[in-house]
Amino acid sequence: MKILVTAKRIPDPTQKLKLKDNALDFSGANWQLNQFDEYSVEAALRLTEDGANTAVRHGQVTVASLGPADVATQLRSALAMGADKAIRVDAKDDELDASIVAKTLAKLVEREKPELVLMGKLAADNEGNDVGQRLAAILGWPQATFACSIQVVDGGKAVLVGREVDAGVEVKKVQLPAVVTVDLRIVSPHAVKSGRTKPEFAYAEGPRYATLKGIRAANTKPFEQLTFAQLGVTAKATTKVLKVEMPPARQAGKKVGSVAELVEKLQKEAKVI
Amino acid sequence: MGNILVFLEQADRRLRPAALSAISLSRAIHKASGGKLLFVLIGDSVGDAAKEAAQFGADGVLTVEAPALKHYLAETYAPIVARIAKEQGATTIAGCATSVGKDLLPRVAGILDAGVAPDVSGVVSAKQFRRAVNAGNALQTIEVLSDVVVVSGRQTDFPRAAASGGSSPVTAVAAGAIDAKGAEFVELQTQKRDRPDLTEARVVVSGGRGMKEGKNFAILEQLCDLLGGALGASRAACDAGMVPNDLQVGQTGKVVAPDLYIAVAISGAIQHLAGMKGSKVIVAINKDAEAPIFQVADYGLVTTWEKAIPELLAEIKKIKSAS
Ligand SMILES: Cc1cc2nc3c(=O)[nH]c(=O)nc-3n(C[C@H](O)[C@H](O)[C@H](O)COP(=O)(O)OP(=O)(O)OC[C@H]3O[C@@H](n4cnc5c(N)ncnc54)[C@H](O)[C@@H]3O)c2cc1C
Ligand SMILES: Nc1ncnc2c1ncn2[C@@H]1O[C@H](COP(=O)(O)O)[C@@H](O)[C@H]1O
Numbered sequence: 001m002k003i004l005v006t007a008k009r010i011p012d013p014t015q016k017l018k019l020k021d022n023a024l025d026f027s028g029a030n031w032q033l034n035q036f037d038e039y040s041v042e043a044a045l046r047l048t049e050d051g052a053n054t055a056v057r058h059g060q061v062t063v064a065s066l067g068p069a070d071v072a073t074q075l076r077s078a079l080a081m082g083a084d085k086a087i088r089v090d091a092k093d094d095e096l097d098a099s100i101v102a103k104t105l106a107k108l109v110e111r112e113k114p115e116l117v118l119m120g121k122l123a124a125d126n127e128g129n130d131v132g133q134r135l136a137a138i139l140g141w142p143q144a145t146f147a148c149s150i151q152v153v154d155g156g157k158a159v160l161v162g163r164e165v166d167a168g169v170e171v172k173k174v175q176l177p178a179v180v181t182v183d184l185r186i187v188s189p190h191a192v193k194s195g196r197t198k199p200e201f202a203y204a205e206g207p208r209y210a211t212l213k214g215i216r217a218a219n220t221k222p223f224e225q226l227t228f229a230q231l232g233v234t235a236k237a238t239t240k241v242l243k244v245e246m247p248p249a250r251q252a253g254k255k256v257g258s259v260a261e262l263v264e265k266l267q268k269e270a271k272v273i
Numbered sequence: 274m275g276n277i278l279v280f281l282e283q284a285d286r287r288l289r290p291a292a293l294s295a296i297s298l299s300r301a302i303h304k305a306s307g308g309k310l311l312f313v314l315i316g317d318s319v320g321d322a323a324k325e326a327a328q329f330g331a332d333g334v335l336t337v338e339a340p341a342l343k344h345y346l347a348e349t350y351a352p353i354v355a356r357i358a359k360e361q362g363a364t365t366i367a368g369c370a371t372s373v374g375k376d377l378l379p380r381v382a383g384i385l386d387a388g389v390a391p392d393v394s395g396v397v398s399a400k401q402f403r404r405a406v407n408a409g410n411a412l413q414t415i416e417v418l419s420d421v422v423v424v425s426g427r428q429t430d431f432p433r434a435a436a437s438g439g440s441s442p443v444t445a446v447a448a449g450a451i452d453a454k455g456a457e458f459v460e461l462q463t464q465k466r467d468r469p470d471l472t473e474a475r476v477v478v479s480g481g482r483g484m485k486e487g488k489n490f491a492i493l494e495q496l497c498d499l500l501g502g503a504l505g506a507s508r509a510a511c512d513a514g515m516v517p518n519d520l521q522v523g524q525t526g527k528v529v530a531p532d533l534y535i536a537v538a539i540s541g542a543i544q545h546l547a548g549m550k551g552s553k554v555i556v557a558i559n560k561d562a563e564a565p566i567f568q569v570a571d572y573g574l575v576t577t578w579e580k581a582i583p584e585l586l587a588e589i590k591k592i593k594s595a596s
Contacts, residue, residue, distance in 0.1 A: 013543060017410050024411060098379070098389060124524065126413075127406050130379030130389050133347065137383025142348050142456035145376045148518070160459065165372035166472075166527070168463035168519050172346075175455025184508065184525055185518060205512075238388030238419040242401065245412045250550060253571035255562075259584035262556065262574055267592060270554045270571065272476075272533040273500060 001059040003044040004114035007037040009074045010125040022243035033074045036120025040182045041078045042207035046192035051201040066091045079218035080210030087224045097237040102134035107231040121181040132181035142174040148185040151193040274306040275364035283322035291369035293433035298426035299367045306399030317343035323443050330437035339448040344458035351380035370425040387421035394430035408524045408547035429530035468503050476502030476533045482509035483538025507539045523548035541566025
């Protein structure tokens with residue numbers, strides 16, 4: 001299967017945020033791959049291999065990102081995990097919005113002709129949760145968002161996707177080509193069934209680490225750099241962030257010494273029981 | 274500004290609580306923008322829910338019914354919402370940021386080439402909204418630049434609207450050609466629970482990895498039942514298979530804002546805090562005095578749950594029987 005994985009870099013979520021001129025200040029940020037995108041790289045690899053013999057890739061996994069030159073670092077890490085090819089579309093982080101990203105990805109889809117686009121369900125920084133759905137709309141493809149499991153069915157013509165929805169798990173079947181956005185549990189041991197991997201095969205929990213060999217190989221894999229102009233993208237942003245503020249900090253309360261004291265406080269002071 | 278079209282979720286012939294949050298959001302926008310307020314319900318049989326929706330003071334309630342629309346699919350619903358928005362001159366399309374709203378509304382926006390303000394917590398003006406980002410550690414004000422604005426509201430930030438009486442006209446709209454584009458609903462795997470919904474409950478009791486095993490959650494369920502609350506969990510507890518995944522509270526799970534949130538054996542990772550920081554009163558029970566959860570807790574108790582929860586059950590029973 002030919003898969004296009006999309007990837008965004010985000011600032012390390014455990015770092016303290018800084019503000020400057022009503023905007024987030026990323027001057028000291030440690031950038032990393034958005035976790036959900038790391039998970040979709042893992043899912044794409046699982047879909048194109050036999051888990052018992054990962055040396056052979058059946059199909060192709062291309063990872064694409066829109067961002068500044070630095071994004072090469074995150075793309076290389078995806079290549080080191082095992083992806084075959086990377087594409088970077090040159091862009092400044094703050095000139096992008098969901099609409100520009102989706103339209104640019106649509107152009108990449110036209111060019112690369114994948115059977116499946118795998119994306120994170122959410123960029124953990126701006127928390128848009130909308131690029132995948134927009135892309136599916138633009139392409140006129142079916143979509144399966146919030147995937148916690150993917151199974152290739154109908155001889156590779158469709159995928160059966162378990163979706164984490166509010167009420168539980170919804171199972172949806174989509175014909176390929178399709179857009180699938182992944183949720184956290186897509187990297188659990190039995191979440192991805194490629195048809196090649198034996199059904200009873202259990203993956204290690206979580207995304208794989210790059211091996212030393214993988215890291216070395218990453219430097220020799222194809223890495224394309226493109227511009228909006230080359231792709232014919234002229235889209236304008238449909239949203240703009242006007243300002244960013246820190247939310248009012250929640251004051252840490254007191255430690256209570258006993259359960260009796262806790263219950264008394266909840267009853268008399270907080271009046272919640 | 275033009276009109277406002279609100280997508281209302283319904284199930285089992287009733288409006289979902291999320292629909293009432295969507296109505297709250299749309300009333301706030303309506304105040305800022307004026308225009309007509311229109312509701313749309315889609316499904317195979319939405320008549321009863323539409324009658325209910327007619328009591329909220331909208332200028333009209335539109336229903337779209339067809340057997341093929343029985344199960345929600347973004348592929349079939351999104352073009353209908355987009356088409357009706359155009360027909361009705363709607364420049365705002367609103368809904369609630371549930372798993373349906375988050376799946377549907379960006380697809381509608383993609384069709385209309387409109388900007389989305391996702392999962393907003395406040396309305397600044399008809400085109401400007403406030404929303405939490407970076408796991409709730411920053412608040413942004415976002416402006417939608419396109420003529421059409423698509424917006425979804427965070428359920429906990431838009432309390433259920435109350436009916437305003439009256440009766441809006443209910444009009445059936447043709448579904449038109451329905452094309453699922455190769456998508457098919459197969460099944461919903463769900464567990465019926467007697468307790469209130471996580472996002473609705475006044476009290477939430479959540480357990481974390483420190484609960485060690487699924488069967489230990491029984492004691493937290495007792496606490497829930499005593500307080501009329503819902504059970505929640507951290508990602509670690511869900512991933513370990515202690516409880517079903519749909520109980521996960523956090524950035525990737527449910528966002529909750531109850532009057533009382535009791536976090537038991539949860540460390541308080543930022544992704545967990547993102548889902549419960551808005552609670553009115555937070556109680557943390559953790560054996561590690563340094564656990565970050567204590568930084569947001571109003572009342573912290575440093576001890577094991579094995580010791581604290583049985584005592585807590587006994588104390589609460591005492592005051593319940595006294596009152
Ligand atoms: C992209 C991404 C998204 C995520 N989304 C979410 C999310 O939505 N929700 C979420 O919860 N997490 C989420 N996480 C995971 C999060 O980072 C933490 O790993 C997780 O919340 C930890 O769960 P925990 O607190 O139960 O476990 P731990 O961090 O292991 O904490 C267990 C706690 O239990 C205490 N404990 C142990 N034994 C006892 C005892 N006997 N009595 C009392 N206390 C005890 C310990 O002191 C410890 O503080 C996400 C992570 C990523 C990367
Ligand atoms: N700049 C970008 N480059 C490539 N992919 C992106 C970019 N921004 C967002 N995406 C993809 O869209 C997904 C959802 O992002 P969002 O809708 O912004 O939460 C992410 O997990 C990425 O896979």
